[in-house]
Structure formats: C-alpha cells, structure tokens
Amino acid sequence: MTASADAVAREADRLTELDSAIGDADHGGNMRRGFEAVRGELAEEVPGTPGAVLMTAGRKLVSTVGGASGPLYGTLLRRTGKALGSAERVSGEDLADALRTGIDAVAQLGGAAAGDKTMLDALFPAVAALADSGGEDFGAARDAAERGAEETVPMQARKGRASYLGERSIGHRDPGATSAALLVAALAEADGAEGGTAGSQENDSSGSE
Numbered sequence: 001m002t003a004s005a006d007a008v009a010r011e012a013d014r015l016t017e018l019d020s021a022i023g024d025a026d027h028g029g030n031m032r033r034g035f036e037a038v039r040g041e042l043a044e045e046v047p048g049t050p051g052a053v054l055m056t057a058g059r060k061l062v063s064t065v066g067g068a069s070g071p072l073y074g075t076l077l078r079r080t081g082k083a084l085g086s087a088e089r090v091s092g093e094d095l096a097d098a099l100r101t102g103i104d105a106v107a108q109l110g111g112a113a114a115g116d117k118t119m120l121d122a123l124f125p126a127v128a129a130l131a132d133s134g135g136e137d138f139g140a141a142r143d144a145a146e147r148g149a150e151e152t153v154p155m156q157a158r159k160g161r162a163s164y165l166g167e168r169s170i171g172h173r174d175p176g177a178t179s180a181a182l183l184v185a186a187l188a189e190a191d192g193a194e195g196g197t198a199g200s201q202e203n204d205s206s207g208s209e
Contacts, residue, residue, distance in 0.1 A: 001042055001057050003186035005035040011182055018175040022162035026067060027175040034065035034073070050090050051098075054081030068160060069176070072106050072119065079105040092135025092191075099127045110159060117157040117169065119176035122148040126184045139193035145184035149177040 008015075008031045016028030038057045047053050058077030062070050080102030084090050090098070103123045112118045126145035133140055152174035157163045162174065 001035075001038055001053065003190045004183050005039040007182045007186045007189075008032050008035045008179065011178075015175050015179055018173055018178055021172045022157065022165055022169050023175060024067065024161060027069060027179065030066045030069050031073075031179055034061045034070060037061075037064040049084070049086055049088050050095075051081040051084030051086065054078070054084065057081075068110070069179075072110060072176075075109050076102045076106050076123075078102075092130065092133075092138070094135070096127055096131040096135045099123075100131070103127055112159040115155065116159045117152045117155040117162060117174045117177070118159050119174070119180040121152050121155070121174065122146075122177040122180040122184065124148070126181075137193075138188040138191040142181075142185045142188035142193060145181040149173065149181040152177045 008028075012028035012032040014028065015031060016025055019025050019027035038060045041056060041060045042053065047056050054077045058074040058079075058081060060074075061077065062074035064070065065073065080095075080098045083098035083101040084094065087094070103120065106123070107113060107120055110118065110120075112120055114120055114124050122145040125148040126141040129144035130138065130141040150173065153172065154170060155174075156167055157165065157169035157174070160176070162169045162172075
C-alpha cells in the first residue's frame with residue numbers, strides 16, 4: 001500500500017491529464033487523496049494480517065475518494081482482503097485467487113467487462129498472468145497490466161463517464177486502466193520484481209494529446 005501511494009502521488013498529474021480527455025479531470029487528485037489517506041491510516045496502526053490490511057485500505061478509499069474510483073477500488077481491496085481471510089501469511093497463488101475474487105466484484109459492481117475501456121482491461125490480464133505463473137511472477141503481472149492499459153487506446157468506451165463521448169473516446173488511454181496498472185506495478189515493486197516501467201510516463205504512448 002505504501003508503494004501504491006508513492007506511485008499514485010508520482011503519477012497523479014498524468015492520471016488527471018488522461019482523465020481530462022475523456023472524463024472529469026479529477027482522477028489523479030482523487031486517487032492521490034485516497035491513497036495518502038490509506039498511508040496515514042496504516043501508519044497509525046498496521047492490521048495484523050494481509051487481508052485486514054487490504055480491507056482497511058479499501059474502507060478508507062471508499063470514504064475519501066470521490067467519483068466512481070472510491071467504490072471501485074474500495075471494492076477491489078475489500079473483497080480481495082475478505083477472500084484472503086485471517087491468514088497471517090499468504091502465498092502468491094492465494095493472492096492471485098483472492099485478486100480474481102476482488103476483480104470479479106468490481107466487474108459486477110460496475111457492470112463492466114473486458115474490452116469496455118475500464119480498469120478491468122488492466123486487471124484481468126494482470127491476474128491471469130499471475131495465476132499462470134502459479135502466483136510467482138509479479139513482474140509478468142505488471143507487464144500484462146501495462147499492456148492491457150495501453151490496449152485501451154483504440155477502444156471505444158462502453159462504461160463510465162467516457163462512454164458518453166461515444167467514438168470520441170477512441171484514441172485515448174483509459175485513466176482507470178492506467179491507475180490499475182500503477183497498483184499492479186507497485187505490487188511487483190513490493191515483491192522485488194525487476195525490470196519494466198509499468199505506469200511510468202516515459203513508457204506512455206497513450207495518444208491522449
């Protein structure tokens with residue numbers, strides 16, 4: 001969660017720039033505020049299990065992040081944490097399974113699917129790559145999330161604020177998929193995975209101009 005907060009803070013302006021093209025131009029600020037609140041909450045008291053950490057972070061995001069991002073990211077973390085249960089240690093395979101539960105909950109909440117130009121287009125390939133590696137290759141998950149986010153550029157948005165633009169949403173990288181890729185990259189960083197620049201501005205050929 002600390003690595004996620006760092007990544008969001010570093011890329012908040014970029015997220016807002018992407019959102020200005022097809023959204024409300026507030027995604028970066030909302031995400032930064034939410035994850036700084038998560039950082040502060042966990043600095044005061046760290047829950048005793050990975051699942052509890054994620055559930056605490058999810059609740060804080062719901063209460064502090066505006067727009068759709070709070071409920072969606074809050075649901076992702078809370079449902080993932082709930083799936084992990086009370087285990088003090090979890091394997092990568094356990095985490096992959098729990099993330100799948102969390103992502104499926106996000107899809108149900110937002111009524112979205114792969115290809116709708118949303119955060120799911122980064123999350124689905126990321127968890128698939130992690131599961132395919134038996135929960136061991138977080139670098140592969142990071143790279144899959146980044147590719148998924150980049151592949152939203154030619155898509156037409158079918159969900160969320162961007163869907164109101166119709167064909168005008170084509171040619172712009174989805175800000176939600178981009179922030180989701182940032183979080184997967186932070187997970188890989190925390191795990192010590194090497195290589196890649198997922199979510200970094202240097203690696204962005206979003207076509208969002």
